[in-house]
Amino acid sequence: MRFLKAGIIAFTVAFGGAAAAHEGHDHGAPPPPVSTTIAPRVEAASTQFEAVVVTRGAEMHVYLDSFATNTPVNGASVEMDTPNGIIVGTETDAGIYVFSAPWVATPGSYDLAITVIADAGFDVLIGTLTIPAAPTAPVVEATAVNAIAASVLGDLSARFTARDLSLAVAAGLGLLIGALGVALFRRPRKRPATATAIVTAMVGALFAAPSPGYAEIAVANAALPAPAAATRDVAQRFPDGSLFVPKGTQRVLGVRTLVTETALHGRRIELPGRIIPDPNASGYVQASLEGRLVAPEGGFPQLGSSVKAGQIVAIVEPTIGAVDLADRQQQIREIEQQLELVSRRLDRRKQLTTAVARTEIEELEIEQESLTAQRDALVSLTDISENLIAPVEGVIAAGQAIAGQIASPGVTVYEIVDPGKFWVEALSYRSETLGDAAVAVFADGATIDLKYQGTGLADQGQAVPVRFSVVGQAEGLRAGQLLRVIAATPAEREGIVVPRDAVLRGANGQLVVYVKTNAERFVQREVRVEPLDGDNVLVVAGLEVGLRVVTEGAELLNQIR
Numbered sequence: 001m002r003f004l005k006a007g008i009i010a011f012t013v014a015f016g017g018a019a020a021a022h023e024g025h026d027h028g029a030p031p032p033p034v035s036t037t038i039a040p041r042v043e044a045a046s047t048q049f050e051a052v053v054v055t056r057g058a059e060m061h062v063y064l065d066s067f068a069t070n071t072p073v074n075g076a077s078v079e080m081d082t083p084n085g086i087i088v089g090t091e092t093d094a095g096i097y098v099f100s101a102p103w104v105a106t107p108g109s110y111d112l113a114i115t116v117i118a119d120a121g122f123d124v125l126i127g128t129l130t131i132p133a134a135p136t137a138p139v140v141e142a143t144a145v146n147a148i149a150a151s152v153l154g155d156l157s158a159r160f161t162a163r164d165l166s167l168a169v170a171a172g173l174g175l176l177i178g179a180l181g182v183a184l185f186r187r188p189r190k191r192p193a194t195a196t197a198i199v200t201a202m203v204g205a206l207f208a209a210p211s212p213g214y215a216e217i218a219v220a221n222a223a224l225p226a227p228a229a230a231t232r233d234v235a236q237r238f239p240d241g242s243l244f245v246p247k248g249t250q251r252v253l254g255v256r257t258l259v260t261e262t263a264l265h266g267r268r269i270e271l272p273g274r275i276i277p278d279p280n281a282s283g284y285v286q287a288s289l290e291g292r293l294v295a296p297e298g299g300f301p302q303l304g305s306s307v308k309a310g311q312i313v314a315i316v317e318p319t320i321g322a323v324d325l326a327d328r329q330q331q332i333r334e335i336e337q338q339l340e341l342v343s344r345r346l347d348r349r350k351q352l353t354t355a356v357a358r359t360e361i362e363e364l365e366i367e368q369e370s371l372t373a374q375r376d377a378l379v380s381l382t383d384i385s386e387n388l389i390a391p392v393e394g395v396i397a398a399g400q401a402i403a404g405q406i407a408s409p410g411v412t413v414y415e416i417v418d419p420g421k422f423w424v425e426a427l428s429y430r431s432e433t434l435g436d437a438a439v440a441v442f443a444d445g446a447t448i449d450l451k452y453q454g455t456g457l458a459d460q461g462q463a464v465p466v467r468f469s470v471v472g473q474a475e476g477l478r479a480g481q482l483l484r485v486i487a488a489t490p491a492e493r494e495g496i497v498v499p500r501d502a503v504l505r506g507a508n509g510q511l512v513v514y515v516k517t518n519a520e521r522f523v524q525r526e527v528r529v530e531p532l533d534g535d536n537v538l539v540v541a542g543l544e545v546g547l548r549v550v551t552e553g554a555e556l557l558n559q560i561r
Contacts, residue, residue, distance in 0.1 A: 002092050011026040011505075011537070013501045020442065024030055024470065030444070030464050034548055037453040038233050038234065038244075038246075039054050039055050039056060040054075040055045040129065040131050040132065041054045041055070041129075041239065042112070042127040042128060042129040042130070043127065043518065043519040043520070044112075044125035044126055044127035045067055045125065045443065045519065046067065046125055047067060047560045048067055048120055048121050048123050048501045049065070049066065049073060049116050049118075049120075049123050049125060049153075050064075050065045050066070050067045050069055050519050051063065051064050051065075051116070051125050051127075052517075052519045052520060053097055053112065053114075053127065053129055053345070054233070054246075054247075054248045055101075055104045055129070056266075057105070057536065058100065058101065058102040058104065058105060059098055059099060059101060059104075060080075060098070060099040060101045060104060060129075061096060061097070061098055061099075062078060062089055062096070062097040062098075062099065062114065063095060063096055063247035063248070063251075064076060064078065064095050064096075064097060064116065065095060065247070065519075066120065068258065068548070069255045069256055069257060069258065070250065070255055070256050070516070070548075072094045072095025072096075072251065073094055073095050073116070073118050073120065073282075074121070075090070075091070075093050075118070076097075076116055076117060076118035076119075077116075077118070077236055078089075078091075078097045078114065078115070078116055078117075079114070079115045079423050080099055080112055080113070080114050080115075081112070081113040081114075081115070082101065082103075082110060082111075082112055083103075083110055083111065084101070084103050085270065086146055087099050087100065087101065092401050094251075095159045095251075096153075097260060098428070099177070101460065102346055104129070104131055105131075106121060106134060107131045107133040108130075108131055109128055109129070109130045109131075109280075110128065110129045110131070111126075111127075111128050112126070112127050112128070112129055113126050114126075114127075115126070127308055128472065130330065133267065136444045143395070143432065153168060160311065160501045165189055167183060170399055179557060190530075203432060205424070207497070210261070215471060233246035233249070235560050236251045236560070237560050237561055241523070242517075242522065242523045242524075243327060243514075243521065243522040243523075243557060243560055244520055244521055245520055245521075245522060245557065245560065247519065247520060248249040249423075250553075251519075252488055253553040253556045254551065254552055254553045254556075255549050255550055255552065255553035255556075255557065256549060256550070256552035257516050257548040257549060258393075258498070258545060258548070258549055258551050259388055259546060259547070259548055260496045260498070260539075260544070260545055260547045260548075260549055261496065261545055261546075262296055262494055262495060262496050262545055263494070263497070264492045264493070265492065265493060265494075265532060265538055266435070266488050266489065266490075266492055266493075266496065267488075267491040267492060267493045267530070268486050268487065268488055268489065268490070268532055268533065268538075269428075269430075269432055269434075269486070269489060269531070270485070270486055270531045271426035271427060271428055271466065271484070271485040271486075271487060272426060272427055272482070272484065272485075273424050273425060273427070273440065273466075273468075273482075273483050273484065273485040274424070274425060274427030274480060274481060274482050274483065275422050275423075275424060275477050275480060275481040275483070276423050276424070276467075276479060277397070277415075277417040277421075277423070277479050278418060278422055278423050278469070279423070280417060280421075281392060281394065281417075281418035281421040282392060282394065282397075282415070282417045282418060283390070283391035283392045283394075283414055283415075283416050284391075284412045284414070284416075285313055285314070285388050285389075285390060285391070285399070285412065285413045285414035285415075285416065286388075286409070286410060286411060286412055286413060287316045287386060287388060287407040287408065287409055287411070287413065287495060288386060288409055289316060289318055289386055289409060290309040290318065290319060290406065290407065290408050290409060291316040291317045291318040291319050291385070291386065291405075291406070291407060292316070292317050292319055292405065292406060292407070292559045293314050293316060293317075293401050293402065293403060293404065293405045293407050294315040294317055294385070294400075294479070295314070295315070295317070295414070296312040296313065296314060296317070297312075297313055298399040299416070300314060300400075300403075301313050301396050302394050302396065302400075302401070303394055303397070303398070303399075304396060305395065305396050306393075306394070306395050307390045307394065307395070307396065308390065308393050309383055309390055309391065309393045309395065309414060310389055310390065311389065311390045311393050312387045312388065312389055312412055313389070313390050313396075313401070313413075314388040314401045314407075314413055314414075315385055315386070315387040315388065316385060316387075316388060316407050316515065317385045318320055318384065318386075319406070322425055329376055332378045332380055334373055335371055335374050335375045335378070336375055338372040339368065339372060339375060341369060342364055342367050342368045343368055345364055346361065346364040346365060346368055348414060349361045349364060356432065368513075388413060388414075388505075390414075390416055390417065391416070392416055393416075393418065394416045394417050394418040394419065395407060395416070395417060395418075395419055396414055396416060397415045397416065397417040398412075398413070398414070398415040399412060399413055399415050401413055401414065408447040417479060419474075419477075420473055420474055420475070421470070421474065422470050422474040422477045422479070423453070423468065423469050423470065424440055424450055424467070424468045424469075424470065424483070424485060425465050425466070425467050426465070426467075426468065426485040426487070427461075427463035427464070427465060427466070427470075428455065428461060428463060428464055428465075428466050429462065432487075432489055433490060434452050434453065434455070434466065434487045434488065434489060435486050435487070435488035435489060435490065436451060436452050436488075437449070437450075437451070437452075438450040438451070438468050438485055438486060438487040438488060439485070439486045439534040440442055440468075440470075440483045440484070440485050440486075440533045440534070441466035441483060441484045441485075441486060441534050442481070442483050443482070443483075446502075447533075447534030447535065448470055448471070448472075448474070448477075449470075449471040450468035450470060450471060450485065451468060451469050451471050451496075452466075452468055453467045453468055453469050454466075454467055464500050466485075466487070468485065468487075482491075486531045486532070486534060493530065493538060493540060494540075495530070495538040495539050495540045496538070496543050496545070497532060497536050497537070497538055497539070498513065498529075498536065498537060498539055498543075498549055498551065499535060499537075499551045499552075500535060500536060500537055501512075501551070501552065501554065502549055502550060502551045502554050503527065503537060504554055504555065506524065506526070510526045511526065511527050511528070511529060512525060512526050513525055513526045513527055513539075513542075513543070513549050513550065513554065514549070514554050514557050514558075515547050515548060515550070516548040516549075518548060522550065524555060525542055525543060525547075526542050526544030527539050527541065527543055528540055528542055
């Protein structure tokens with residue numbers, strides 16, 4: 001009999017659910033639920049401080065921060081004036097003050113006045129804490145339940161014969177088994193009290209069981225589980241894109257803000273650039289004649305090794321082809337033949353000094369010396385070598401010499417760079433008047449200060465080169481590194497300055513920032529920005545004065561769903 005009753009109950013609930021959704025009624029997906037684990041809270045703020053009071057059982061936790069920067073206020077003296085007297089808080093963590101308040105377990109509204117004495121100043125924050133009453137399940141009148149049950153049962157008895165009733169019982173048993181199987185794998189849900197009472201009354205009417213009265217219904221309602229107590233706060237994003245971020249979560253994410261203010265700032269432009277060696281502290285090692293490379297004493301210097309100005313880094317031994325060698329030897333023989341004839345003539349003239357003019361003897365001596373020099377020069381070309389010398393002090397940045405390698409005139413064998421002196425070459429696609437100061441920004445966000453040196457006039461791909469010197473020591477730089485140059489111009493723009501990390505790319509591709517509207521609520525604002533320096537940008541549209549913009553932790557806020 002128990003199984004028969006259970007089957008009829010399941011059958012009735014199944015048909016009742018079908019009837020409730022008849023004639024194409026579609027209520028659609030429910031809206032995203034707001035987290036049910038948010039504890040009762042109240043926020044209070046002034047121009048100096050911002051406080052959020054959260055109830056936890058018999059305690060109140062007060063999160064105290066700076067209003068402008070959202071920085072936790074540590075080491076403050078915090079007292080609270082409540083309807084039950086003045087209580088003093090104890091700081092358990094950075095900016096978190098705990099108050100013992102057993103009366104917060106009683107529903108009602110409580111006016112609070114929080115007195116804060118800190119290094120930043122003295123202030124009183126006022127708010128009203130509302131503790132909602134626990135929700136109760138609705139009580140259903142027994143007479144209404146009996147009337148509904150009798151109506152449904154009468155309709156069932158008019159439609160079904162005994163055979164149909166057996167089929168209905170079988171179907172109900174099947175539905176019941178399926179429901180029990182699903183219940184083993186799904187989280188149990190709270191069954192509405194109305195449905196429980198109706199099904200109970202129907203079963204009682206069908207089998208002549210006594211209908212449940214008010215006492216039985218009250219017992220059923222009392223058996224429903226009570227709502228869970230709030231044990232933690234959950235950050236969430238609302239359908240309009242705004243965020244609810246509890247103070248505890250803000251502490252974990254390290255959220256910081258600044259209050260926007262407008263001012264005049266020098267206009268900046270952004271140029272693509274790269275690191276180049278300082279022309280005054282770098283040099284090339286090149287051969288002036290063609291020959292084979294020979295290692296100097298101590299071997300060839302390798303990449304990264306230090307060299308001094310004037311140091312021999314390679315030796316070039318000239319190479320002569322067979323044809324060139326034969327021509328040179330022929331020239332030497334011809335010169336030697338001429339030299340022999342001149343020498344003999346000179347000797348004869350010297351023997352006849354009384355009959356020969358002195359000028360003729362001097363001319364022959366000069367011709368003899370000239371032919372001797374020409375012969376020695378041609379002979380020395382077969383044995384001479386060239387020493388390749390470092391023009392500046394620095395390190396070997398590029399190039400490689402190998403013994404036996406052929407060096408050609410004008411070809412670089414080594415490039416020497418001073419690692420502490422670099423320049424930046426940028427390309428400007430517009431004619432801009434630049435100031436002396438500039439900043440280079442690398443891909444990892446690192447920056448270096450630059451000083452304007454000059455702008456070229458030669459066109460390089462519809463752009464002109466602009467050169468800057470690196471201010472101070474250029475440690476860790478290397479030639480060829482790509483970067484962005486933010487250069488100042490004499491023009492000025494009015495706007496609000498925010499850090500670069502505060503500006504994000506929204507889902508629609510627009511640039512956005514997060515604005516803190518309340519102690520635990522953040523909204524997105526679309527903005528238009530211009531470069532200012534390596535760490536900040538100038539917001540020229542989208543923000544007003546007096547807003548609290550998130551400067552740190554914005555990227556983490558953007559990941560909350």
